[in-house]
Amino acid sequence: MTHNVDSSPRAGLPWARTLRWLVAVAALVYLPTLLTERQIFGYALSNMQLLNIGLSQVNLMLITMLGALSLNYLTGSAGLISIGHAAFYAVGAMSAAITGSQWGWPFPAVLVAAALSGALAGLFAGLPSLRVRGLYFVLSTFALHYIVVFIFMEYQFKFFDVVGVPYKAAELGSWALNTPTRWYFFLLPLVVAVYWLLHNSLRTREGRAMQAMRDHELAATANGIDVRILRLKAFAFSSSIAAVGGALYAYYLTNVTSEFFGIQFAIQFIAMIIIGGMGSLPGAVVGAAVWLLLPSIINGLAAQAGDTTGLVRSMLVDHKPQLVQAIFGSVVILLLIFAPWGITGMVSRLQAKFAARRAKS
Amino acid sequence: MTQALEIRDLSVRYASKGLALDSVSLSIPKSGVVALLGANGAGKTTLIRAISGLLPLHGGQIVQGSIQMDGQSVLGVPAHTLVRRGLGQVPEGRLVFKQLSVEENLKVGAAVLPRATEKERLDGVYALFPRLLERRRQAAGWLSGGEQQMLALGRALVTQPRLLLVDELSLGLAPLIVSAIYKQLDLVGKTRASILVVEQNARLALNFAATAYVLERGRITLSGPSEEVALSAVVKESYLGAIKQEREA
Numbered sequence: 390m391t392h393n394v395d396s397s398p399r400a401g402l403p404w405a406r407t408l409r410w411l412v413a414v415a416a417l418v419y420l421p422t423l424l425t426e427r428q429i430f431g432y433a434l435s436n437m438q439l440l441n442i443g444l445s446q447v448n449l450m451l452i453t454m455l456g457a458l459s460l461n462y463l464t465g466s467a468g469l470i471s472i473g474h475a476a477f478y479a480v481g482a483m484s485a486a487i488t489g490s491q492w493g494w495p496f497p498a499v500l501v502a503a504a505l506s507g508a509l510a511g512l513f514a515g516l517p518s519l520r521v522r523g524l525y526f527v528l529s530t531f532a533l534h535y536i537v538v539f540i541f542m543e544y545q546f547k548f549f550d551v552v553g554v555p556y557k558a559a560e561l562g563s564w565a566l567n568t569p570t571r572w573y574f575f576l577l578p579l580v581v582a583v584y585w586l587l588h589n590s591l592r593t594r595e596g597r598a599m600q601a602m603r604d605h606e607l608a609a610t611a612n613g614i615d616v617r618i619l620r621l622k623a624f625a626f627s628s629s630i631a632a633v634g635g636a637l638y639a640y641y642l643t644n645v646t647s648e649f650f651g652i653q654f655a656i657q658f659i660a661m662i663i664i665g666g667m668g669s670l671p672g673a674v675v676g677a678a679v680w681l682l683l684p685s686i687i688n689g690l691a692a693q694a695g696d697t698t699g700l701v702r703s704m705l706v707d708h709k710p711q712l713v714q715a716i717f718g719s720v721v722i723l724l725l726i727f728a729p730w731g732i733t734g735m736v737s738r739l740q741a742k743f744a745a746r747r748a749k750s
Numbered sequence: 751m752t753q754a755l756e757i758r759d760l761s762v763r764y765a766s767k768g769l770a771l772d773s774v775s776l777s778i779p780k781s782g783v784v785a786l787l788g789a790n791g792a793g794k795t796t797l798i799r800a801i802s803g804l805l806p807l808h809g810g811q812i813v814q815g816s817i818q819m820d821g822q823s824v825l826g827v828p829a830h831t832l833v834r835r836g837l838g839q840v841p842e843g844r845l846v847f848k849q850l851s852v853e854e855n856l857k858v859g860a861a862v863l864p865r866a867t868e869k870e871r872l873d874g875v876y877a878l879f880p881r882l883l884e885r886r887r888q889a890a891g892w893l894s895g896g897e898q899q900m901l902a903l904g905r906a907l908v909t910q911p912r913l914l915l916v917d918e919l920s921l922g923l924a925p926l927i928v929s930a931i932y933k934q935l936d937l938v939g940k941t942r943a944s945i946l947v948v949e950q951n952a953r954l955a956l957n958f959a960a961t962a963y964v965l966e967r968g969r970i971t972l973s974g975p976s977e978e979v980a981l982s983a984v985v986k987e988s989y990l991g992a993i994k995q996e997r998e999a
Contacts, residue, residue: 594861601847601858608845611802612905613833613862
């Protein structure tokens with residue numbers, strides 16, 4: 390949360406909270422059944438009642454959340470802006486190609502290797518932060534992006550071909566991740582674990598020092614914090630998570646090319662944390678969800694409205710992709726204008742308002 | 751006897767500009783309270799930065815001279831390690847960590863201490879400023895100016911520094927709050943720390959400190975016991991007088 394306003398005791402009783410948790414867990418566990426069988430407790434649901442969302446999209450969203458979470462950690466909590474997050478996804482994908490596709494390592498080992506190579510790349514990418522600040526540092530991460538993508542491309546053409554790098558089937562021992570539902574039950578706990586890890590790390594001494602560095606570098610130094618080491622650590626930690634995301638992305642799609650990791654891939658993460666709420670972990674989750682699911686919802690709505698005639702029809706049917714993008718863009722712009730603190734920031738503000746009103750009456 | 755702080759012939763230059771400090775010498779005895787007076791741009795903050803090692807961050811460079819804390823040179827020592835050597839600072843402008851809570855701010859200050867002593871030290875600060883205890887879960891950015899200054903001071907005191915640098919504590923605060931904070935600072939000075947206060951409010955500083963130095967355009971032009979400095983014509987005219995006029999206006 391951005392603001393820690395005088396904490397009134399959290400609304401609700403302990404059992405209500407537990408109940409809410411249970412319902413949330415049950416909903417998350419039931420979600421893949423709902424999305425694959427397209428019915429709820431025997432009642433068939435139309436596509437639009439399910440918001441035109443499929444389980445594959447949810448899985449991709451979960452993988453993307455790793456990137457959004459780690460970038461929000463870096464930018465929102467440590468105050469370092471990076472356009473290089475797609476590069477770390479690429480590092481993860483490339484490390485997975487070497488260890489998995491070429492050397493035949495098992496899937497879990499591939500993920501560990503991706504995490505390590507991501508941390509190493511992050512350390513390297515963080516080095517300019519020792520000398521340069523602000524926009525100059527952002528530019529250095531921008532340069533990093535092109536270097537990594539170039540290396541990936543060279544690598545791809547040397548060992549594979551234009552079609553891309555193929556990845557083996559993901560297996561955890563004898564449990565093959567061969568259906569969206571299985572992937573879902575692998576990814577969900579992973580994302581929850583990463584969330585929990587980041588959440589807790591912000592409450593350690595180093596986590597607090599990082600936030601202090603974000604708020605005031607000078608004052609942080611005056612309090613005995615070595616901001617340079619801390620920056621490198623934050624960078625390595627964040628990119629290690631992003632690289633795991635990259636390896637998962639590659640395995641999930643079973644084939645990637647260097648073109649996947651374009652600059653728009655990097656910018657999407659920045660957009661997600663702005664939409665969701667800078668510096669807030671729930672914000673990263675919400676932002677990733679909006680970014681990946683909203684286009685498909687708009688798409689579904691456009692398809693349903695397609696029975697009309699004339700100009701509207703031609704707009705909806707013939708120019709659907711552009712329309713979807715235009716609506717999506719407008720929604721994002723509206724969010725930025727009316728909720729610059731992001732969706733989670735907006736929600737917590739509304740909650741505070743309601744609480745104040747309740748206290749008055 | 752070694753001094754808490756001993757500065758000799760210190761000259762500082764900022765890139766491509768002239769000297770910001772010109773052969774400045776200043777010493778603070780153990781458990782002494784010293785005031786540094788001077789107008790805007792006289793070099794007060796530069797001197798603080800030179801002591802605390804933050805000069806390079808501002809593009810400044812020590813041209814000559816020496817700075818010793820407890821008899822050991824601190825020239826070229828990285829700023830963040832000085833905290834462990836007993837230096838505490840309250841930077842100008844109440845630089846609290848706005849998005850962290852009051853308690854988290856203090857914990858950042860306490861991070862150089864062994865974990866076991868953390869709670870005790872926090873309680874010590876809360877005893878000095880009960881206001882902080884009341885607000886301990888509140889984000890620091892939501893505190894009033896006076897409370898933020900208490901927090902900045904508390905954050906520096908949590909490590910129980912042997913030498914405390916306080917830069918422009920009274921800036922932009924109501925006189926009542928300033929005197930309340932100085933009262934608590936006085937307690938700290940009586941118990942353990944040597945203190946260097948930098949102030950534009952000369953009257954306040956001269957009442958508080960035993961010794962005073964006057965800095966003008968990078969040079970020390972006057973120094974001595976506070977009473978004597980207060981009586982000197984220069985100080986009366988340009989510092990104490992100025993305050994009087996302001997009040998009349």
